[in-house]
Amino acid sequence: MAKRIDVSGMSAYYGGFKAIDDISLTVEPRTVTAFIGPSGCGKSTVLRTLNRMHEVIPGARVEGKVLLDDVDLYGQGIDPVAVRRTVGMVFQRPNPFPTMSIYENVAAGLRLNGLKHKGDMDDLVEHSLRGANLWEEVKDRLRKPGAGLSGGQQQRLCIARAIAVSPDVLLMDEPCSALDPISTLAIEDLIAQLKAEYTIVIVTHNMQQAARVSDRTAFFNIAGTGQPGKLIEIDDTARIFANPSQRATEDYITGRFG
Amino acid sequence: MSGERPAVTDTSGPSGPGPDRADLSAPEQVSSTARPSGPGRFRRGPAAALTGRSRRGDGLFAGGARGSALFLLVLMGAIVAFLISQAIHAISADSVNFLAAFEWNPDDDPSVWGVALVAWGTLVTSLFALAIGAPIAVGAALFISQYAPRRLAQVLGYVVDLLAAVPSVVYGLWGIIFLVPHMGGVSRIVSAVLGWIPIFHYDGAPAPRSVFAAGIVLAIMILPIVAAISREVFLQTPRENMEAAYALGATKWEMIRLAVLPYGRSGVISAIVLGFGRALGETIAVAMVLSQTGTFFTHFLEPGGNTIAANIAIQFKNAFDVGRGALIASGLVLFVMTLLVNYLARWIARRGVISDDGMAAGTDADQSAAGAAAPVASPVDVYHHHAINPRDAHQDPGFATRSLSSVAPRRRLTNLAASGSVAAAFLLAVLPLASILVLVISNGARGFGGNFLYHSMRNIAESDPGGGAYHAILGTLEQAGLAALIAVPIGVMVAIYLVEYGSGWLARSVTFIVDVMMGLPSIVAGLFILSLWILAFGFKDSGFAGSLALMILMLPLVIRSSEEMLKLVPHALREASYALGVPKWRTVLRVVVPTALPGIVTGVMLGVARIMGETAPVLLVVGFTSSINQNPFSGAQGSLPFFIYNEATQPYQPAIDRAWAGALTLILIIMILNLAARLLAWWKKPGRA
Ligand SMILES: Nc1ncnc2c1ncn2[C@@H]1O[C@H](COP(=O)(O)OP(=O)(O)OP(=O)(O)O)[C@@H](O)[C@H]1O
Ligand SMILES: [Mg+2]
Numbered sequence: 001m002a003k004r005i006d007v008s009g010m011s012a013y014y015g016g017f018k019a020i021d022d023i024s025l026t027v028e029p030r031t032v033t034a035f036i037g038p039s040g041c042g043k044s045t046v047l048r049t050l051n052r053m054h055e056v057i058p059g060a061r062v063e064g065k066v067l068l069d070d071v072d073l074y075g076q077g078i079d080p081v082a083v084r085r086t087v088g089m090v091f092q093r094p095n096p097f098p099t100m101s102i103y104e105n106v107a108a109g110l111r112l113n114g115l116k117h118k119g120d121m122d123d124l125v126e127h128s129l130r131g132a133n134l135w136e137e138v139k140d141r142l143r144k145p146g147a148g149l150s151g152g153q154q155q156r157l158c159i160a161r162a163i164a165v166s167p168d169v170l171l172m173d174e175p176c177s178a179l180d181p182i183s184t185l186a187i188e189d190l191i192a193q194l195k196a197e198y199t200i201v202i203v204t205h206n207m208q209q210a211a212r213v214s215d216r217t218a219f220f221n222i223a224g225t226g227q228p229g230k231l232i233e234i235d236d237t238a239r240i241f242a243n244p245s246q247r248a249t250e251d252y253i254t255g256r257f258g
Numbered sequence: 259m260s261g262e263r264p265a266v267t268d269t270s271g272p273s274g275p276g277p278d279r280a281d282l283s284a285p286e287q288v289s290s291t292a293r294p295s296g297p298g299r300f301r302r303g304p305a306a307a308l309t310g311r312s313r314r315g316d317g318l319f320a321g322g323a324r325g326s327a328l329f330l331l332v333l334m335g336a337i338v339a340f341l342i343s344q345a346i347h348a349i350s351a352d353s354v355n356f357l358a359a360f361e362w363n364p365d366d367d368p369s370v371w372g373v374a375l376v377a378w379g380t381l382v383t384s385l386f387a388l389a390i391g392a393p394i395a396v397g398a399a400l401f402i403s404q405y406a407p408r409r410l411a412q413v414l415g416y417v418v419d420l421l422a423a424v425p426s427v428v429y430g431l432w433g434i435i436f437l438v439p440h441m442g443g444v445s446r447i448v449s450a451v452l453g454w455i456p457i458f459h460y461d462g463a464p465a466p467r468s469v470f471a472a473g474i475v476l477a478i479m480i481l482p483i484v485a486a487i488s489r490e491v492f493l494q495t496p497r498e499n500m501e502a503a504y505a506l507g508a509t510k511w512e513m514i515r516l517a518v519l520p521y522g523r524s525g526v527i528s529a530i531v532l533g534f535g536r537a538l539g540e541t542i543a544v545a546m547v548l549s550q551t552g553t554f555f556t557h558f559l560e561p562g563g564n565t566i567a568a569n570i571a572i573q574f575k576n577a578f579d580v581g582r583g584a585l586i587a588s589g590l591v592l593f594v595m596t597l598l599v600n601y602l603a604r605w606i607a608r609r610g611v612i613s614d615d616g617m618a619a620g621t622d623a624d625q626s627a628a629g630a631a632a633p634v635a636s637p638v639d640v641y642h643h644h645a646i647n648p649r650d651a652h653q654d655p656g657f658a659t660r661s662l663s664s665v666a667p668r669r670r671l672t673n674l675a676a677s678g679s680v681a682a683a684f685l686l687a688v689l690p691l692a693s694i695l696v697l698v699i700s701n702g703a704r705g706f707g708g709n710f711l712y713h714s715m716r717n718i719a720e721s722d723p724g725g726g727a728y729h730a731i732l733g734t735l736e737q738a739g740l741a742a743l744i745a746v747p748i749g750v751m752v753a754i755y756l757v758e759y760g761s762g763w764l765a766r767s768v769t770f771i772v773d774v775m776m777g778l779p780s781i782v783a784g785l786f787i788l789s790l791w792i793l794a795f796g797f798k799d800s801g802f803a804g805s806l807a808l809m810i811l812m813l814p815l816v817i818r819s820s821e822e823m824l825k826l827v828p829h830a831l832r833e834a835s836y837a838l839g840v841p842k843w844r845t846v847l848r849v850v851v852p853t854a855l856p857g858i859v860t861g862v863m864l865g866v867a868r869i870m871g872e873t874a875p876v877l878l879v880v881g882f883t884s885s886i887n888q889n890p891f892s893g894a895q896g897s898l899p900f901f902i903y904n905e906a907t908q909p910y911q912p913a914i915d916r917a918w919a920g921a922l923t924l925i926l927i928i929m930i931l932n933l934a935a936r937l938l939a940w941w942k943k944p945g946r947a
């Protein structure tokens with residue numbers, strides 16, 4: 001079930017360095033929200049706080065609240081591992097597991113979690129690969145290594161892997177930045193389809209991509225190096241690109257900096 | 259951008275915590291039925307709750323890793339504490355200063371002994387080894403890295419690596435059977451030139467088993483390791499530096515002096531110091547070549563001398579209470595000496611660091627992990643970084659000569675002489691090593707065969723031909739196998755602890771301990787098992803006792819190589835797994851370890867090959883038998899290195915033939931393991947699939 005994300009008063013740190021300062025935003029279920037902003041402004045950091053991947057980095061910590069349908073992900077008794085099963089993630093570089101086949105990569109999320117739905121597994125793998133628009137291309141070589149696919153196919157494999165565990169939210173950190181234009185289009189189409197079932201947050205440096213795929217757009221910025229990143233504004237994508245309320249947003253979108 | 263808090267047009271109101279904020283399981287189940295489900299869609303059960311389920315597995319696994327690390331710490335602590343307690347007893351019984359006296363009669367009444375006597379011999383033999391071996395090794399490394407054609411260089415490098423795996427008992431065998439009979443002539447020449455220095459006085463004894471002979475054997479033994487590391491260092495010289503030198507009009511030798519040598523200096527020095535450490539701890543080859551004396555000696559060409567390690571190996575079984583304690587005390591002194599030397603090597607290697615181009619753990623996402631053949635432990639992690647100083651070139655006399663047809667004759671001559679010396683060094687390095695291999699193969703082949711492999715020495719007198727090494731081969735395989743069985747799980751868990759969990763005092767101490775264990779002389783490992791397992795606990799000599807000693811030697815090898823391999827696993831893979839909601843312990847076991855597995859297995863195989871050739875520790879604890887004993891847990895058991903040692907020191911030709919055949923067998927087993935390990939590494943190399 002796609003879920004709603006409510007971030008309120010959230011700051012994120014790397015050791016003593018404050019990377020994100022006091023951010024609040026809301027992401028509605030079954031929408032695509034794009035994070036844009038200049039390099040180093042903390043888009044990835046914010047994204048990674050949404051499934052508690054941030055704290056994987058030694059010394060990294062988060063203050064404030066991130067609510068997933070009213071449950072605080074940082075509340076007491078919440079297991080980050082369980083959070084990540086509910087909030088999936090796709091990375092900038094495709095990272096299929098090199099020791100596993102295509103099939104095993106898709107099944108990995110369940111198998112690694114120790115779940116064995118023997119009969120269901122084949123169906124699930126097919127369903128996930130279809131969901132990632134990859135099935136037709138790989139159905140004859142499911143037992144081949146996942147690392148043998150093209151970059152775009154690998155990225156769709158990673159998306160299939162992420163949706164196979166039925167997350168409620170899908171986070172994507174520049175999922176197309178390592179891909180060619182054709183593969184990028186394939187992923188964008190896929191995002192449009194996945195929107196029907198998932199809440200999606202995508203980080204992108206590509207303004208056209210943000211305009212094409214997202215319903216809402218959040219613009220982040222930093223005052224300078226060493227300063228924490230801040231959320232400047234979040235609004236409907238059409239509004240952000242046509243008529244942003246902040247000057248900085250307009251400057252960034254029109255390419256005056258960043 | 260303004261400094262004030264930016265306006266955020268869409269901020270959710272304060273939403274209070276839900277009624278059931280700690281557990282989502284109930285609403286989740288309801289809602290997932292409403293979800294559009296495709297065929298086989300995975301329905302999450304109560305496990306989807308956001309509350310903790312993974313913690314128990316994580317806790318157990320982290321506990322196991324931490325426990326292994328603690329075990330290592332306790333083990334080393336126990337070794338040192340126990341050995342010290344044994345030594346103290348003998349030290350208090352000593353009637354002279356236990357460090358300074360040049361005498362070794364601990365079991366006399368009154369007890370008279372001092373480590374100085376054996377320490378002196380240890381230092382002298384090792385210094386001889388260094389003086390002879392280091393220049394040759396560095397020259398050979400220069401030849402392989404700078405002069406030999408690329409193809410040939412690769413093959414040569416490979417051969418040098420394999421030679422480093424030849425066990426020391428084989429060097430000892432070569433030394434006593436081949437080298438010592440020729441030492442009379444060599445010593446006469448040396449004394450004719452240097453005889454005016456008292457230490458090079460020579461009384462003309464035929465076949466002198468002298469400190470000089472032992473030094474030569476040690477020099478040959480440290481050649482491969484020093485040459486291998488130096489070659490690596492020289493190969494790392496940045497192309498820009500070399501081209502810059504050439505662009506200044508340097509000859510090849512000038513280029514080497516300007517670019518290669520300055521760049522490699524600290525690495526090479528540390529390799530030499532490391533070789534020195536090896537020589538200090540070497541036991542069996544010295545014990546075989548040297549005829550031991552218990553008095554102070556200064557005539558290094560004449561028979562006699564002693565070293566700490568050889569003294570322990572030969573004397574321990576015959577020593578009484580105080581004698582054993584004294585030997586243990588000398589072992590501790592050796593331990594401290596090698597420790598200091600190894601740290602010196604490391605310090606030299608580190609000192610030269612300007613730019614830290616070492617790998618930062620876990621951040622090199624581009625490097626796929628699937629196991630490039632990493633050396634089990636390359637002591638020189640980081641190398642010097644020297645930019646060329648053009649002024650050096652101009653200070654070089656004759657460097658600035660301007661003629662387009664040829665360089666100045668003096669420079670050309672120097673270049674030629676240098677090339678000649680480097681090639682000569684290479685030949686000098688190759689000749690003895692080739693001689694060893696040729697003799698092992700030709701002499702060994704004579705006695706080698708079905709009869710040798712399938713028969714023991716039971717009821718065969720040493721003076722008679724026939725018999726075989728079956729009992730010894732079996733024993734060595736069982737002992738090494740058992741050692742691996744214990745060392746691998748513990749070692750891999752410790753490596754996992756260091757890479758995946760380690761931080762704080764425990765990780766720091768374990769890293770330190772592994773460093774220390776890396777340089778632990780094998781005789782000290784044997785000494786520990788002997789005095790604890792056999793003398794203190796009262797167990798009898800057995801193959802298993804040998805396994806325990808070998809396990810202590812194997813642990814650091816496994817930890818180091820596994821650690822390197824785990825560090826190579828891209829961080830992105832761990833994150834991909836975490837992002838699927840996989841707990842850390844499963845991520846480590848199912849994603850990280852499988853990715854690193856080929857490399858880990860390669861490291862383990864190289865480690866097994868290494869311990870199989872260890873003689874000193876088994877000499878002390880497996881007992882002696884000429885019969886087959888299949889049970890490593892009870893009764894004396896044969897061992898191949900011990901077999902070679904024993905046969906080589908018999909005064910009968912049939913026994914010596916058996917020693918060669920044994921050496922051939924041992925080298926074959928070790929080489930097969932090495933080749934298999936490297937093949938595996940090559941086969942699983944990323945990008946080959
Ligand atoms: N692992 C880390 N340790 C310390 N600081 C970090 C780490 N990762 C990011 N930072 C710092 O946090 C800040 C935000 O980084 P982040 O990666 O979130 O930016 P970004 O907006 O995603 O940039 P890009 O568009 O280049 O991906 C930067 O100043 C960065 O240097
Ligand atoms: Mg980023």
